Amino acid sequence: MTSSTATPRRPRVLQVAYACEPYYGSEQGVGWNWAKQASRACDIWVICCADDCRGVIEQYLAENGEIPYLNFVFLPQSKIQRGIHKFSRWLPFLNYYAFKRWHYQAYQLARKLHADIDFDLVHHVNFIGYREPGYLWKMGVPFVWGPIGGVQNCPWRFSLPWGGSRIKETIRTICNSIQLRTSLRVRRAASRASVRLTANSTAKRYVEQVLGYPAFLMHENGIEKIVGQKQHNRNFDEPLRLLWSGGLNFRKALHLVLHALSRLPSESSYELRVVGDGPLRQNLQKLADELGIARNIEWLGRIPHEKALEQYHWADVFVFSSLRDTTGTVMLEAFASGVPVICLDHQGAHDFVTEECGIRIPVTSPQTVIETLTEAVVECARDRDLVRRKSEGALERAKVFLWDRQGERMARIYRQVLEKHCKSTDEIRIEIPDQLPEDSKEMVSLYAKS
Numbered sequence: 483m484t485s486s487t488a489t490p491r492r493p494r495v496l497q498v499a500y501a502c503e504p505y506y507g508s509e510q511g512v513g514w515n516w517a518k519q520a521s522r523a524c525d526i527w528v529i530c531c532a533d534d535c536r537g538v539i540e541q542y543l544a545e546n547g548e549i550p551y552l553n554f555v556f557l558p559q560s561k562i563q564r565g566i567h568k569f570s571r572w573l574p575f576l577n578y579y580a581f582k583r584w585h586y587q588a589y590q591l592a593r594k595l596h597a598d599i600d601f602d603l604v605h606h607v608n609f610i611g612y613r614e615p616g617y618l619w620k621m622g623v624p625f626v627w628g629p630i631g632g633v634q635n636c637p638w639r640f641s642l643p644w645g646g647s648r649i650k651e652t653i654r655t656i657c658n659s660i661q662l663r664t665s666l667r668v669r670r671a672a673s674r675a676s677v678r679l680t681a682n683s684t685a686k687r688y689v690e691q692v693l694g695y696p697a698f699l700m701h702e703n704g705i706e707k708i709v710g711q712k713q714h715n716r717n718f719d720e721p722l723r724l725l726w727s728g729g730l731n732f733r734k735a736l737h738l739v740l741h742a743l744s745r746l747p748s749e750s751s752y753e754l755r756v757v758g759d760g761p762l763r764q765n766l767q768k769l770a771d772e773l774g775i776a777r778n779i780e781w782l783g784r785i786p787h788e789k790a791l792e793q794y795h796w797a798d799v800f801v802f803s804s805l806r807d808t809t810g811t812v813m814l815e816a817f818a819s820g821v822p823v824i825c826l827d828h829q830g831a832h833d834f835v836t837e838e839c840g841i842r843i844p845v846t847s848p849q850t851v852i853e854t855l856t857e858a859v860v861e862c863a864r865d866r867d868l869v870r871r872k873s874e875g876a877l878e879r880a881k882v883f884l885w886d887r888q889g890e891r892m893a894r895i896y897r898q899v900l901e902k903h904c905k906s907t908d909e910i911r912i913e914i915p916d917q918l919p920e921d922s923k924e925m926v927s928l929y930a931k932s
């Protein structure tokens with residue numbers, strides 16, 4: 483360690499976030515918020531995809547002013563990569579090839595920047611899926627990987643009987659079981675990482691058991707602010723308001739919800755709003771018709787994010803039926819508005835939703851899941867006090883996921899990585915308020931022991 487009498491400087495950190503955009507959830511929001519949060523404690527450079535992110539980030543900065551200590555470096559896709567992306571719906575595997583090429587170029591750009599800037603730490607942020615870990619681990623600079631996701635599979639019983647997207651999910655499951663064990667790049671990234679952060683407990687288990695490295699649970703997602711106390715002042719005779727939001731595709735599994743609603747007893751009146759669009763829209767609308775529940779459903783289609791957020795004010799309960807999702811921004815958006823969540827009890831939803839803020843449905847067989855979902859909706863429709871209590875629980879739960887808190891957790895991780903890798907604390911320093919909840923303190927001290 484070197485000692486110096488000069489004032490310690492902020493660490494210089496490079497993040498790679500292919501998707502990085504304000505005003506949105508999903509991967510874009512993840513990239514944007516981790517960059518913004520890290521800039522509270524460090525000088526940040528973020529390499530992100532110029533094609534998708536540049537316009538919207540520049541517009542944001544023009545309207546809101548520059549964010550101190552945050553520098554965006556826009557890396558365009560090549561013509562071939564753009565061509566592949568156009569056909570990505572039909573060629574998902576080729577899409578990963580284009581994605582890999584972009585990450586290699588990001589690595590070359592990172593090396594050039596490093597020659598000028600001399601980074602203290604590099605961090606692969608997204609896409610969070612483990613199968614594309616990028617190349618920053620080759621740089622010889624302390625490397626943080628994660629939060630890592632994409633490890634979970636669609637439960638196999640639900641992909642039967644065969645058909646379109648179900649086959650795709652089955653192929654993905656098979657690929658996962660091979661790629662998780664054999665990908666050299668995944669292994670190298672894991673072994674070179676100073677710390678591996680995992681986005682859900684399924685990914686944590688995988689990194690620890692299959693790859694054999696300690697990993698720490700750090701959900702990749704967060705929420706900007708708690709919107710406020712829900713007003714449950716409607717007449718109890720009014721229909722229960724259910725909200726569902728997401729891509730209308732097989733893995734988000736709206737079909738399970740439709741089947742469950744079709745079994746409700748007539749006294750359980752409800753309205754369902756569906757936000758989002760996708761390849762199965764027509765099939766799902768047809769299914770709702772066949773099940774005789776179409777009159778209870780309003781299909782809003784894909785709507786701007788601010789309009790999507792307004793829907794939580796309308797809702798009593800949010801239903802998250804995903805068969806495969808690392809976590810899901812929509813659950814946190816629901817908590818932030820005091821809307822309890824009914825979800826399948828697996829993957830990130832298992833980690834997010836507690837008894838106090840929702841109802842978790844055991845993932846058994848499709849038939850049993852549908853039956854249990856029906857029971858959960860009946861319970862909410864009958865017992866509005868239960869909904870009110872869980873709504874308070876949701877607002878409490880939301881506090882855990884505030885981006886500011888997430889940022890403080892990450893700053894601690896950065897600090898420990900830098901300390902462990904002999905960067906002098908006289909030379910550089912990360913200032914963070916000491917207000918972390920107990921869970922985060924435990925998580926960070928676990929890293930120190932590893």
Ligand SMILES: CC(=O)N[C@H]1[C@@H](OP(=O)(O)OP(=O)(O)OC[C@H]2O[C@@H](n3ccc(=O)[nH]c3=O)[C@H](O)[C@@H]2O)O[C@H](CO)[C@@H](O)[C@@H]1O
Nearest residue numbers: 507508509757758784785786787790807808809810811812
């Ligand atoms: C299948 C899968 O692996 N999904 C992952 C993907 O999220 P994925 O993109 O599937 O979905 P999310 O729920 O995270 O985000 C969707 C976002 O779109 C918004 N919205 C939705 C409909 C609409 O019409 N308008 C609109 O603005 C929602 O409010 C939300 O902010 O990236 C997230 C962040 O890494 C992960 O947590 C998810 O697990």
Ligand SMILES: O=P([O-])([O-])O[C@@H]1[C@@H](O)[C@H](O)[C@@H](O)[C@H](O)[C@@H]1O
Nearest residue numbers: 509609610611631632633807808
């Ligand atoms: O490669 P893959 O696992 O099918 O897909 C990935 C998901 O697992 C991940 O959760 C999501 O955030 C990524 O955007 C990507 O879609």
